[in-house]
Amino acid sequence: MYPPVLSVRELESADIGSIIRYWLESDAAFLEGMGVDLKKMPERSEWEAMLLAQLSQSYEEKKSWCLIWLIDGVPSGHSNVNKIVFGKEAYMHLHLWQSAARQKGMGTALVKLSLPWFFEKMQLEKLYCEPYALNPAPNKTLEKVGFERVDTLVTTPGRLSFEQTVHLWELTRDRFLQLH
Numbered sequence: 324m325y326p327p328v329l330s331v332r333e334l335e336s337a338d339i340g341s342i343i344r345y346w347l348e349s350d351a352a353f354l355e356g357m358g359v360d361l362k363k364m365p366e367r368s369e370w371e372a373m374l375l376a377q378l379s380q381s382y383e384e385k386k387s388w389c390l391i392w393l394i395d396g397v398p399s400g401h402s403n404v405n406k407i408v409f410g411k412e413a414y415m416h417l418h419l420w421q422s423a424a425r426q427k428g429m430g431t432a433l434v435k436l437s438l439p440w441f442f443e444k445m446q447l448e449k450l451y452c453e454p455y456a457l458n459p460a461p462n463k464t465l466e467k468v469g470f471e472r473v474d475t476l477v478t479t480p481g482r483l484s485f486e487q488t489v490h491l492w493e494l495t496r497d498r499f500l501q502l503h
Contacts, residue, residue, distance in 0.1 A: 331436040334389040358455035360485035412449040453489040469502040
């Protein structure tokens with residue numbers, strides 16, 4: 324069996340249903356393990372409006388921006404940035420939709436493929452990620468791709484999150500260019 328072909332592309336309207344299903348149909352324990360407060364989950368219509376808005380906004384206007392991860396040409400996950408300050412910084416999120424694709428190194432490879440998109444299109448100087456400290460997978464991935472852990476703090480890292488301990492990871496443009 325050949326290794327899977329991994330690729331990344333920008334969000335398309337056909338992807339919106341898959342992202343919404345990931346959020347609304349994933350197992351509650353899986354979501355909570357990522358630090359999600361289920362009481363804060365938006366309705367389907369809110370997800371759709373937010374994702375559709377990304378398709379018509381310029382990079383400078385985007386509040387959030389999503390890349391689709393493909394495994395053998397099949398949409399299988401996404402990475403997005405939010406808290407975007409165009410030309411300066413953004414916060415990255417990582418999501419493999421299918422449990423069978425997790426813990427096989429694909430997430431790490433897909434993050435590596437995503438980084439040039441985020442740095443180039445958003446003209447970033449710094450990219451941050453603040454995963455739940457009790458969720459080992461993204462923390463290991465970030466270290467493998469060259470992020471540096473700069474802090475551990477208690478915060479509510481996103482609009483879907485409960486208050487939690489997170490590890491704050493940073494990748495500067497200079498370090499990205501050196502490593503990749």
